Amino acid sequence: MALTFTVQAECGMTKARAGLMKLPHCDVRTPVFMPVGTQGTMKGLLPDQLLALDCEIILGNTYHLGNRPGTQVLEKAGGLHKFMGWNKSLLTDSGGFQMVSLLKLAEITEEGVKFKSPYDGSEIMLTPEKSIEIQNCIGADIIMQLDDVVQTTFQDYDRIKEATERTSRWLDRCLKAHKRPEEQSIFPIVQGLLNSELRRKSAEDHMTKNVNGFAIGGLSGGEAKDDFWPMVSLGTEVLDRNRPRYLMGVGLAIDLVVCVALGVDMFDCVFPTRTARFGCALVNKGQLNLRHKKYLTDLNPIDKDCTCSTCKNYTRAYLHCIVSVETVACHLISVHNIAYQMRLMRTMRQNIINGTFVQFVKTFMKEVYPDLNYPNWIINSLQSVGINILD
């Protein structure tokens, strides 16, 4: 089996669950956050460092890897795992999102995504079959269907409907083109943007397919939080409980806590490593911008409760001195930020297993909003799964 998922514990009150996802390369404990290593590397960290951070699964980007090093090299290397020296699990996206977001000239037709190569200007067509062909070559444990991506805040109903239905048609083509079903699982992507009727239809369509897990896509694209969470909730309501649910592109701590309560198992986001490059370190209260002058003589670690190698060895004062000057600063903050995400997910998992998840959510929210001035979307989303944080 390319994937087996077992629900080990459920919250009882909310939709949160702790699971074990067995993949060809390793077991992954959920809920899980997957750091993004776009080009077959995690921002200057050695694979050994990721292991030390307790990472069990990371992401690669099909579009980038298809360009460099390219499928010929990856094929000769025996896949991305071997190429980058990473023996744990991998997930790759379909490449479609990158093309639409990076390349203004992308044109989507029934056949696929047509775009101009940023390298030599030639026209290239990424079809569902081509996407799977590349992902089969990369060899990630979990791969994504090519979906028809529309900007989240887009309003035209006809276009959204077309994209949603096309995503279902492309799923069939992806599944048909898949050459390694014993080693790799294709996840369909639930589309429909902010239209609940279309989104429900999309999820129901995917439910009928022989797949090992599902992704919820088309969110986290600048929409209002009040519009965001009901779509997540609708997704986890329709998608069955025996297969993992992956919410794409979400990684802020507060969103992770809410969405785990809503029943999501997997997340990914470039934010923790991207923000590290700009000198921002994650803490429960948000983030510390270590470039700020106030850290000039601050001899505390980033977070005194963090056990990462950065917090053990370095002060904020030192990080302030080298941030945005030395590459080492970027590595150090990336280590802390990934450690922060991993610790948050492990803590949630442990609380779900212990039956204390509701209490955890309340305590966490109080720490983030000490003045108890909660945004409405947090009150409402948590209310929807039975947690009243105003209690």
Added chain:
Amino acid sequence: MRFIIKNSSTGCERVGMLTEFLKMTSAVIETPTATLLTQGGSVVHLTAEVLSKVCPNPHLLWVPLSNSVHLEHGLKAQGEGIAKFAGLQNYFTCVTLQNMNETTPSGHFENDRVPLWTKHGKKMLTADRYMDLMEVFKPDIILAIADGRTSLAEGSKRILKSIERTGNMLDLCVKRYKESKELQSSCLVVILGGVAISGLTDGSEEFSMDHLQPLGEIFKRVGDAIPKELLHVVEGCWNPAVILTAVECGWDLFDGSYAVKLTNLGQALTLNFDVTNDIDNPYLLDLIDECYKDQFVPILDGCECLACKKHTRAYIRHLLNTREMLASVLLSIHNLYHFDQMFYHARQHIVSNTFNVYKAHIIKQYESYKNVQKSESTDSDNQTPQIKKSRVNKEVSDTYTNSNYST
């Protein structure tokens, strides 16, 4: 800190050890050796976590003020010196003025002050200010302030002036050193614990075979002129051929900036240390080159470094091609380890009285590399990799373009 000579052979080359450091009396650093170059107090490209895997044994860190003087406020607040502040409390430090693999502008000297070239521009330092900084940095070894940025091509007027100024500033340094309670745990090199050569380079030169002879003469004469029992330090971004020439004249400590320079050019040093094996060795690999894109072998076969044990030339080449930071991390790991190995083998050969064979073996590899370079192009070392880089970045894989796929 004490310097003890353990073995000397029939020539001037010797194996020694640095020991009795105040903060860790049992630690021993064998010489000849190179320090690890730091920037902002950190070993270039490596966090403390990674460094501890690469160099678990005691090492000296080379801390140029040019890239670390801005740490002063934090250091003062913490009060425990640069090694601790930079998260490297198990390592020893040697503080000096300039990073030897950076070229500095010429001139700008005043009678009692020398320029420090930092990212934020020029700062003029007096000997007093320099020693103030030493009280804050608390290094294990202080290299006395010197007017030392003179190139091999410098005129004699400039050189005489630099000698006079360096002498005057040294007097002030020694005076401050003797008076300061703070500095008693540090060792002032040039007077009390050893002698350093500075002023052979302003960082701009690319050293070639032609330089070996004149440099060798300087190493020999200065080496002969100073007491044998003192630690001999020489600063400069020297290649292995120059370094081994200096070792032969009894020089003990080098700044190791050459390994960093190679890393920053995307190159890996690949010397063959086995004098009984005359295989045709590449000396170094320019890993940005397209020819490595599908070589799934380590940088150097048999190398025990972390990078070679786990990663391939093809992967590092991919990381260089995509400008990913891990390229510099892996190249640093290999180059530092390999540089260290070069000194390890040098010490072995000194002990067994075969250093001249080893030196000839390494210089031969350097020579044939330089000859190949000469015949390939007349460009300087510094330009070649950049030209190659721009070429490689235009390259596209055939993943999308070659495909005839259509539905």
